[in-house]
Amino acid sequence: MENCIEISNLGFTYSTQPVLAEVNFTLKRSESLAILGQSGCGKSTLLRLIHQLLTPDNGNIHIKGQSSILFQDDRLMPWQTCMGNVRLALTRSSLTRPAQTEQITTLFEKLQIPEVSNRYPHALSGGMRQRVALARALINQPDLLLLDEPFAAVDHFTRQALIIELHQLRQTNPVSMVLVTHNIDEALFLSDRILILGNSPTSVQHSVEVPELPTDWQSFYRSKEVANIKVDILSTLETVQQ
């Protein structure tokens, strides 16, 4: 199958601090990859390099198609309504304004965003703002969705709802995805493969194929198989971080 990302011998240094060294991996089209690793090892830096917000010092990154990124904070423009925020991402679109409105409304419905189109971000809960930010990331139908701890700032139940919605969305629209997270449940539920990064300057230490697991969240959460895999991943993380 065609690759969406090909990364070889990637290296990156912030002024004098080397962060990434010899990072190698590929991502197939429609595959979902989660990235785990100790805080500060370089996960966000890697996403920024993939999204071309940073330039590698060494090695190569090839991306097939357009990427779109969602951060931990929603980064919505406070002076724009929710509709206005998502419309900003369509600035280069050839769609007419009414067609844009229709497309945004359809996506809001898919993401369980109720009647918030004309509200401003400050009037919404954190979870709802993050849904709008996800809509903004998806509205151009990117080939690659990059998620940097997207649900870390919301409460447990909102996080659970967002994870389930993203999972359902990928069932109908299997966009290629790279998810940076500290949450192993999230990584297992949303990805086909997990990369475990080593300490900074980091490289890929382990690549774990995620087996077939329950696809509904309640069964997943209670599954013994999931519990066993989590133990394995935790002990791998421990070993890598020593």
Ligand SMILES: Nc1ncnc2c1ncn2[C@@H]1O[C@H](COP(=O)(O)OP(=O)(O)OP(=O)(O)O)[C@@H](O)[C@H]1O
């Ligand atoms: N703009 C920057 N300038 C200089 N150093 C930076 C910059 N951004 C990050 N760093 C440093 O690079 C290293 C990797 O940071 P990065 O945010 O990529 O790690 P991370 O694995 O995503 O961390 P976390 O899990 O805590 O979010 C850290 O030591 C960080 O302090």
